[in-house]
Amino acid sequence: MTATQHEALVGKDLPDEAPVPAARVRGVRKTFGKVVAVDGIDLEIPAGAVLGMLGPNGSGKTTLIRMLLGLTRPSAGHVELLGRSGDELPASLPDVGALVEGPGFHPFLSGRDNLLRVAACEPRLDGDLRGPVDAALERVGLADAARRRFRGYSLGMKQRLGLAGALLVPRKLVVLDEPTNGLDPAGTRDVRRVVAELHDAGTTVVLSSHLLAEVEAVCTHVAVLQRGSLLVSGELATLLDHDAELVVTTDDPAGAVTALRATGAGAYLRETAVVVPGGPLEPPDVVATLVRAGIGVWEVQRRRAHLEELFARLTEEDS
Numbered sequence: 001m002t003a004t005q006h007e008a009l010v011g012k013d014l015p016d017e018a019p020v021p022a023a024r025v026r027g028v029r030k031t032f033g034k035v036v037a038v039d040g041i042d043l044e045i046p047a048g049a050v051l052g053m054l055g056p057n058g059s060g061k062t063t064l065i066r067m068l069l070g071l072t073r074p075s076a077g078h079v080e081l082l083g084r085s086g087d088e089l090p091a092s093l094p095d096v097g098a099l100v101e102g103p104g105f106h107p108f109l110s111g112r113d114n115l116l117r118v119a120a121c122e123p124r125l126d127g128d129l130r131g132p133v134d135a136a137l138e139r140v141g142l143a144d145a146a147r148r149r150f151r152g153y154s155l156g157m158k159q160r161l162g163l164a165g166a167l168l169v170p171r172k173l174v175v176l177d178e179p180t181n182g183l184d185p186a187g188t189r190d191v192r193r194v195v196a197e198l199h200d201a202g203t204t205v206v207l208s209s210h211l212l213a214e215v216e217a218v219c220t221h222v223a224v225l226q227r228g229s230l231l232v233s234g235e236l237a238t239l240l241d242h243d244a245e246l247v248v249t250t251d252d253p254a255g256a257v258t259a260l261r262a263t264g265a266g267a268y269l270r271e272t273a274v275v276v277p278g279g280p281l282e283p284p285d286v287v288a289t290l291v292r293a294g295i296g297v298w299e300v301q302r303r304r305a306h307l308e309e310l311f312a313r314l315t316e317e318d319s
């Protein structure tokens with residue numbers, strides 16, 4: 001049956017096909033001897049997202065990233081990268097740029113010569129490699145130090161060079177494992193700018209980091225890991241909205257806390273304001289409860305959570 005015949009039969013437009021996610025893992029697990037690094041994770045990374053991979057030290061972020069990139073074989077489960085899996089997965093790799101722990105550069109070559117060697121292995125590049133190499137060095141703020149030996153680079157300069165390697169050609173997916181590691185504030189801003197440029201160009205970005213304010217500034221999605229398991233994943237704005245709190249100004253804060261707690265809400269005092277954590281009570285419920293208790297309400301404000309607070313709640317609850 002053709003699409004037109006099908007449309008005629010059902011009398012309406014066919015639904016659009018779901019876009020292929022940039023990456024998808026199902027029940028993925030990785031053990032190193034007795035250590036369970038990743039413990040059965042299901043995760044989908046939508047095309048075009050900037051996903052922050054978060055979690056305490058040793059929670060499995062790097063291992064999960066390495067499995068996504070085909071650098072480590074899962075002990076169990078399924079990995080799909082840009083629509084390909086199994087023996088087909090490596091065919092997606094030319095569309096993927098990656099900065100994963102300690103890029104192996106040659107200490108006695110300059111940053112630029114190192115990058116020319118990387119560019120020579122890029123299947124998408126041929127002919128004169130100097131143009132793309134110089135553009136990538138410029139983009140990561142390393143043009144001035146490009147002719148210095150890699151051996152003399154600071155940690156942050158090495159990170160910048162690794163990032164330049166991931167940006168040599170346009171990619172569908174860029175994976176950055178702790179890209180701000182060792183970077184000064186200007187370097188952190190550069191990474192933020194590069195990620196924003198990639199996002200604007202429609203590139204999917206996966207970024208692991210411990211800098212929650214940075215992640216909050218650049219990411220559209222997050223996945224939070226702890227001890228090899230996924231605690232939560234999804235759109236960042238939705239997760240932060242869900243954790244929003246109400247901040248209430250009244251003429252009797254202590255009385256307001258008592259009245260709100262009587263409804264089962266976990267209200268508490270923060271200086272002179274009353275805070276009602278995200279939950280069943282909406283502003284009209286709060287106002288009604290307080291008015292019934294004879295307490296004057298001056299203001300009810302919804303304050304969206306910060307990622308730092310969401311992260312602390314999730315990881316502490318799970319401990």
Ligand SMILES: Nc1ncnc2c1ncn2[C@@H]1O[C@H](COP(=O)(O)OP(=O)(O)OP(=O)(O)O)[C@@H](O)[C@H]1O
Nearest residue numbers: 032035036037055056057058059060061062063064
């Ligand atoms: N090659 C390996 N051999 C043995 N154990 C490993 C190996 N790689 C990782 N692990 C262990 O797997 C667990 C997860 O490590 P992983 O590096 O994935 O965590 P992470 O979340 O990236 O940590 P960090 O934030 O410190 O970089 C840790 O207990 C780690 O010691």
